[in-house]
Each structure stands twice: as C-alpha cells, then as structure tokens.
Amino acid sequence: MNIIFDLSGxxxxxxxxxxxxxxxxxxxxxxxxxxxxxxxxxxxxxxFEELLGREGIEGRVFSKWEPLPFVPDICVDDEPHGWMPxxxxxxxxxxxxxxxxxxxxxxxxxxxxxxxxFFWD
Numbered sequence: 001m002n003i004i005f006d007l008s009g010x011x012x013x014x015x016x017x018x019x020x021x022x023x024x025x026x027x028x029x030x031x032x033x034x035x036x037x038x039x040x041x042x043x044x045x046x047x048f049e050e051l052l053g054r055e056g057i058e059g060r061v062f063s064k065w066e067p068l069p070f071v072p073d074i075c076v077d078d079e080p081h082g083w084m085p086x087x088x089x090x091x092x093x094x095x096x097x098x099x100x101x102x103x104x105x106x107x108x109x110x111x112x113x114x115x116x117x118f119f120w121d
Contacts, residue, residue, distance in 0.1 A: 002070050002086075003030060003109060006077040007041040007048045007061070009093045009101075014078075016096040019055050022103035027057060029106045038072075040064050074109060 008014050011023055030037050038060050041048055045061040052059060062068055073086045078101070080088035089109060094101030 001035045001073040001110075002038070003035050003074045003076065004038050004040050004062075004068070004072040006064075006075070006079075007039050007051075008043055009078040009095070010076060010091055011039065011094075012048070012051060013094050013096040013100075017051055018094075018097045018100075020094040020101050020104070024055060024057055026104045026106050026109075027059075030109060033106075033110055035110070036070075038062065038070075040068070076104065076109065 005011050005027075011020055012018065013020070027037050039048065039052065040062040042064045045063055048061050052061070068085075071085050074089055075084040075086055076089045076091060077084065078091055078093040080090050091104055092101045
C-alpha cells in the first residue's frame with residue numbers, strides 16, 4: 001500500500017515542529033509491513049526534508065499543490081479534504097509537545113482498505 005502523511009499538524013507539531021509521539025515507530029512499522037510511506041505538505045517541502053532528516057526518518061516530501069508520481073491508497077492528515085485520493089485517515093492535530101496529538105494506530109492504517117478497525121487498550 002502507498003501511504004502518504006501530511007507533515008504540519010500530523011507528523012510534526014503545527015506550532016513547534018515537534019515530532020508526534022510514536023510517529024517514528026509507526027512509520028517504521030508500516031514500512032516493515034511492506035508499505036510505502038511518503039510525505040506531503042502545503043508548506044515549502046525543503047523545511048520538512050530537514051526536519052525528517054534530523055529525526056532519522058527517510059522519505060520524499062511532495063507538495064499538495066502538484067500532481068504526485070503515484071496514487072496514495074491512504075492519506076493520513078489532521079484536516080483531510082475531499083480532493084485527496086484514496087482512503088482518508090483523520091488524526092487529531094498535533095500542535096506541540098505541550099498539546100500533543102494521540103499516537104497513530106498502525107493496525108488501523110494497515111487494514112483500513114479492508115474497512116476493518118482495531119482498538120487496543
């Protein structure tokens with residue numbers, strides 16, 4: 001599956017650019033399961049390429065305003081829009097370390113195309 005993550009408010013805090021709790025591990029688990037994970041943003045992509053590198057996360061950063069070279073199966077975003085391709089997976093906004101978004105459930109992303117939901121304590 002091709003999964004694309006929004007960066008501001010989803011992977012990184014919208015105000016302080018902190019990494020969402022558990023984000024690096026979630027991305028690695030998705031990749032370990034055979035999924036392709038890339039990123040996109042409506043902000044200048046070079047700002048986030050550096051942030052991803054500092055966090056040890058590899059991946060290409062695309063602009064939301066230009067055509068993608070692939071079709072995502074799932075778009076993970078804090079504010080999904082109807083024009084986004086594939087399934088939309090809305091996550092609570094990650095604002096900052098003081099106001100973190102919740103961790104992303106990897107199992108839900110892996111099985112979302114089958115419309116299955118997994119919840120854990």
